[in-house]
Amino acid sequence: MTAPLLEVIGVCKSFPGTQALRDVSFELLPGEVHALMGENGAGKSTLMHIISGVYLPDAGEIRIEGRPVMLRGPRQAQDMGVGMVFQELSLAPGLSIAENVFPNRAPTRLGGAIAWGELYRRTRDLLSPFEINIAPQTLVRDLSVTARQIVEIVKALSLNARILLLDEPTSALPPNEVERLFDVIRRLKARGIGIVYISHRIPEVMNIADRVTVLRDGQKVATHDIAAVTPDRIIEEMVGRKITDLYPERAAEIGAELLRVEGLGRENVFSDISFSLRRGEIVGIAGLMGARRSDLLRALVGAGRIDTGRIFIEGKPARITSPEQAFGLGMAYLPEERKTDGLFLKMPLRQNVSVTSLRDFARMGLMSARKEAAVTRTFVNRLRIRTPDVEQIVGRLSGGNQQKVMFSKWLVRQSKILIIDEPTKGVDVGAKVEIHTLLRELTRQGAGVLFVSSEFPEIIGLADRILIMYEGRIVGEIPGEQATEQSLMLLSSGYRVENQTAGV
Amino acid sequence: MADNAQTPAAALSNKSVPTRPWMRRLKRFIGTRELPLLALILLVVVIMANRNPNFLTIANFRAMAVGFTPTAVIAVGMVILLVSGGFDLSVGAVLALSGTLVARFVLDGMEQVIAVPAVLVIGACIGFVNGFLVTKVNINPLVATLGTLSIARGIAQVMTEGISISGLPASFGRVGGEQLANIPYMVLIMLVIVVIGDLALRHTRFLRQAYYVGSNENAARLSGIAVDRFRILAYMLTAALAALAGVLLASRLMAGTPTAAQGLELQVLAGAVIGGASLTGGEGTVLGAFLGIVFIGIISNVMTMEAVSIFWQQAVTGAILIAAVAFDMLVRRRRV
Known part of the structure; x- marks a missing residue:
C-alpha cells in the first residue's frame, strides 16, 4: 500500500x-x-x-x-x-x-x-x-x-x-x-x-x-x-441530525395571490422561473451553493437584471427596475449579508429602523428624532431586541439583535411581500425561534413570505410550500409537511434531475 | 465565525454602558469632534490675546472672517458630499470660473439680479456633470472632478486670456465691501449658510440620506434610497455653493480673476476633515467643518502676526491636518 x-x-x-x-x-x-x-x-x-x-x-x-x-x-x-x-x-x-x-x-x-x-x-x-x-x-x-x-x-x-x-x-x-x-x-x-x-x-x-x-x-x-x-x-x-428546533404551527388560512412570477430568466444565471406567493403563506426556496437562489431574490426586488419573464403583484403586471420601485409596490427585502447590504453599522438603532420610511418620520421635510425613537422603542419591545437604548450604534449589537433590527426596518413599512435571504444566518438558537414565530405572526396578519435558507431543517419547519432550485432552475415543489431532508438533498444536488435526463 | 466571536464582546459592551440616559447623552456629546476643536480655538485665542494686542481686535477678526468666507461657504457643500462618500476637487476652479463669468456678464450689461442666479445655475450644471460622471459613468470622484477642475479653470483662462476682468460698476462691490453693524455682508451671508447648512444636515429628511449613502451604499440602495439621484444633487449643491463663493469673492475684489482660489479645494477638504468628516463617508457635520476652517484661518493669522513666512503657512496647515486625523485614528483604535 x-x-x-x-x-x-x-x-x-x-x-x-x-x-x-x-x-x-x-x-x-x-x-x-x-x-x-x-x-x-x-x-x-x-x-x-x-x-x-x-x-x-x-x-x-x-x-x-x-x-x-x-x-x-x-x-x-x-x-x-x-x-x-x-x-x-x-x-x-x-x-x-x-x-x-x-x-x-x-x-x-x-x-x-x-x-x-x-x-x-x-x-x-x-x-x-x-x-x-x-x-x-x-x-x-x-x-x-x-x-x-x-x-x-x-x-x-x-x-x-x-x-x-x-x-x-x-x-x-x-x-x-x-x-x-x-x-x-x-x-x-x-x-x-x-x-x-x-x-x-x-x-x-x-x-x-x-x-x-x-x-x-x-x-x-x-x-x-x-x-x-x-x-x-x-x-x-x-x-442524520435530530431536528431540535421548535417551529411554529403552519398557516391556517392561505388567502389571495400577492406575487406571481412567470418565466423569469436572466442569461446564464437563472431561467424559466415561475411560482406564486399568496397571502398568509410562507414559501421556502431550497438549494445548494450555486443554485442562484440569492440572484433570483435580488432580481425580484429590482437589484439584479431580469432578461425575460413577467412579475405580477396582486394580479397586476409590475415592471420593477429599481429597489425603490419594488418597495413602493409593497415588497420588502432582507439580504443575506446584513453587515454589507443591510445595516448602517456606525449609525444608531433608531436611524437604522427609520431608513425605509423616511417620509413617515418627517414633517415638512424635517426628521423627528422623537418619533424615530418612539417607533423604534415599540420594535425593541416587540421583537425583544437587547440594547441599552435606541441610540445604540448597531454595529455593537449581537448578530441576532442585528437581524431583528433588519426585520424592524421593514416592519415599519408594513410591507405585504417579504423577501428574505437567510432569515436566521449567524443568529443564535433563541433568536432563531423568535424570528420564526415572528414570520408566522406576520403571515397571519396577511403578509406573504418568500425566503431562502441553506438549512434544510429551517425550510422544512417553516415553509408551507418548498421550491427547490438547482443551477438556476426550479426543479421541484414539495408541500412543507411532506418534505424530508433526504428528499430536499436529492433534488437540490441535482441527483434526480440528472438521472432523469440520463434515462431519457 | 465573526458573529460568534463578536457576541460575547457585544454583550459585555452593552453592560458597560452607563445606565442613566443623561450620562450617555453627555458622553456622546463630549465624544464629538466639535467640542475639543472649539476648546482648541479658544485656547489659541486666549494665548494670542495676551501675546499680541493687535490680535483680539474687531479689525483683525473681520479680516480673518472675510478671508475664510469663500472656503467656509464651499465647505458646507463639501461636508455633505464627504458624508455621502463623495469628493470634489473642482470647487476652486468652479469658484474662479464663476467669478469671471459674473464679471463678464455684469460688464456686458446684464442685470445683477439675473447675472448672479445665472452663474449659480451654471455652477450647478458643472456639479451635475461631476455627479453624472461619478454615478452613471462610474468614474472615481477624484479623477472625474480633477477633470472638471482642469476644464473649468481652462475655460476661465481662455475667456479672460489670463487677465482679470475689472472695471465693474460700484454697485457690484456692495456685498463684498460694505458691512452691517461692523460685520461685512459677505460674512453675514456665509454665517447664514453655515447655520442653515448645519441644521439642515442634522435634521432634514433629504440630507439624512447623506449619512445612509455614505455609511453603506449597498444597504442604502436596498433600503429604497435613490442613491444616484442623491449623489448627483450633492455634487450640484457643492458646485452651486462654489459658484456663490466665486460671486462673493469677485464682489470683494471688484474683479473676475481666472487664477483665483488656486489650491482652495485642499483647504476646504483639510478644514472638513479636521472638523471630523471622514473621506470614507458617513461622518461629519457642517459645524465641525466650519470650526476646522476657522481653526486653519486663525492659525495662519497667528503666523502672519508672528511674522512667520507665508510659505511656511501651507506646510503648517498640512501638519495640522495630519495631526488631527492621526489623533482621531488613535482614539478610535483604542475604542474598538
Whole structure:
C-alpha cells in the first residue's frame, strides 16, 4: 500500500461559542481524489483552513508524507506542498496569466528586471499538459471562469504542490464546462497528486472522487470508497441530525395571490422561473451553493437584471427596475449579508429602523428624532431586541439583535411581500425561534413570505410550500409537511434531475 | 465565525454602558469632534490675546472672517458630499470660473439680479456633470472632478486670456465691501449658510440620506434610497455653493480673476476633515467643518502676526491636518 500524502489525526478546533471540529481524522493518498462532504457548518471549511495553514488546530496532528508538521500560515503550507484553490478566485484580473501564476516569483535578469521570455515559456510549459491553448500573455479578465480555475490550479502546481485543495470548484462553472475541469483533475491524479475535493453536488462526487469522507456537526461520520456507497447513504449521513428546533404551527388560512412570477430568466444565471406567493403563506426556496437562489431574490426586488419573464403583484403586471420601485409596490427585502447590504453599522438603532420610511418620520421635510425613537422603542419591545437604548450604534449589537433590527426596518413599512435571504444566518438558537414565530405572526396578519435558507431543517419547519432550485432552475415543489431532508438533498444536488435526463 | 466571536464582546459592551440616559447623552456629546476643536480655538485665542494686542481686535477678526468666507461657504457643500462618500476637487476652479463669468456678464450689461442666479445655475450644471460622471459613468470622484477642475479653470483662462476682468460698476462691490453693524455682508451671508447648512444636515429628511449613502451604499440602495439621484444633487449643491463663493469673492475684489482660489479645494477638504468628516463617508457635520476652517484661518493669522513666512503657512496647515486625523485614528483604535 502506498504511503499517504497527508494525514490529519484527531484534530480539534473551537471558536468562541462553537466547537468547529471534534477529533477529526482524514487521510489522502497520492493520485487520489478524496471528497469532503457535509451540510453548511459541518466543519469542512475549518478543516480546509487547518490543512492550508490558516488556522492552527487546538489538538491533534497533521502529517505530510509521514512527517509531523506545524503549519503556521498559508505560506508555510505552500512550502510543504499544499496548494489551495479558493471558492472566490484570488487572481488579479488586470494581469496576464503568466504574472498571476508567478506573482513575486517571476524569473528575473540581472538587476531585477523580469525575464519575460522565460516567464512566458515556463507558464506555457505548465499549461500545456492541460491542453489549453491560451497565450500566457492573455489577461485573466478575458478568461472564462473555467479557464481561471485552471490557471488557479496551475498556479498552485507551479509551487510544486502535491496536495491540492479544491473548495467547491464547480460552483461557479456553467454545467457544460464541468467535464473540462474533471479532465484536468484526472490528469493531476495521473501525476500522483492528491486532491481534497469539497462539493455539495453528489453526482459530481460520485463521478470524480475515489473516496468520500462525511462530516456532520464538526465530527467525522464515515469514510467510504465511492464504489461501495450509494448517494442515499451519503445524504443520510450528512443530515442524520435530530431536528431540535421548535417551529411554529403552519398557516391556517392561505388567502389571495400577492406575487406571481412567470418565466423569469436572466442569461446564464437563472431561467424559466415561475411560482406564486399568496397571502398568509410562507414559501421556502431550497438549494445548494450555486443554485442562484440569492440572484433570483435580488432580481425580484429590482437589484439584479431580469432578461425575460413577467412579475405580477396582486394580479397586476409590475415592471420593477429599481429597489425603490419594488418597495413602493409593497415588497420588502432582507439580504443575506446584513453587515454589507443591510445595516448602517456606525449609525444608531433608531436611524437604522427609520431608513425605509423616511417620509413617515418627517414633517415638512424635517426628521423627528422623537418619533424615530418612539417607533423604534415599540420594535425593541416587540421583537425583544437587547440594547441599552435606541441610540445604540448597531454595529455593537449581537448578530441576532442585528437581524431583528433588519426585520424592524421593514416592519415599519408594513410591507405585504417579504423577501428574505437567510432569515436566521449567524443568529443564535433563541433568536432563531423568535424570528420564526415572528414570520408566522406576520403571515397571519396577511403578509406573504418568500425566503431562502441553506438549512434544510429551517425550510422544512417553516415553509408551507418548498421550491427547490438547482443551477438556476426550479426543479421541484414539495408541500412543507411532506418534505424530508433526504428528499430536499436529492433534488437540490441535482441527483434526480440528472438521472432523469440520463434515462431519457 | 465573526458573529460568534463578536457576541460575547457585544454583550459585555452593552453592560458597560452607563445606565442613566443623561450620562450617555453627555458622553456622546463630549465624544464629538466639535467640542475639543472649539476648546482648541479658544485656547489659541486666549494665548494670542495676551501675546499680541493687535490680535483680539474687531479689525483683525473681520479680516480673518472675510478671508475664510469663500472656503467656509464651499465647505458646507463639501461636508455633505464627504458624508455621502463623495469628493470634489473642482470647487476652486468652479469658484474662479464663476467669478469671471459674473464679471463678464455684469460688464456686458446684464442685470445683477439675473447675472448672479445665472452663474449659480451654471455652477450647478458643472456639479451635475461631476455627479453624472461619478454615478452613471462610474468614474472615481477624484479623477472625474480633477477633470472638471482642469476644464473649468481652462475655460476661465481662455475667456479672460489670463487677465482679470475689472472695471465693474460700484454697485457690484456692495456685498463684498460694505458691512452691517461692523460685520461685512459677505460674512453675514456665509454665517447664514453655515447655520442653515448645519441644521439642515442634522435634521432634514433629504440630507439624512447623506449619512445612509455614505455609511453603506449597498444597504442604502436596498433600503429604497435613490442613491444616484442623491449623489448627483450633492455634487450640484457643492458646485452651486462654489459658484456663490466665486460671486462673493469677485464682489470683494471688484474683479473676475481666472487664477483665483488656486489650491482652495485642499483647504476646504483639510478644514472638513479636521472638523471630523471622514473621506470614507458617513461622518461629519457642517459645524465641525466650519470650526476646522476657522481653526486653519486663525492659525495662519497667528503666523502672519508672528511674522512667520507665508510659505511656511501651507506646510503648517498640512501638519495640522495630519495631526488631527492621526489623533482621531488613535482614539478610535483604542475604542474598538
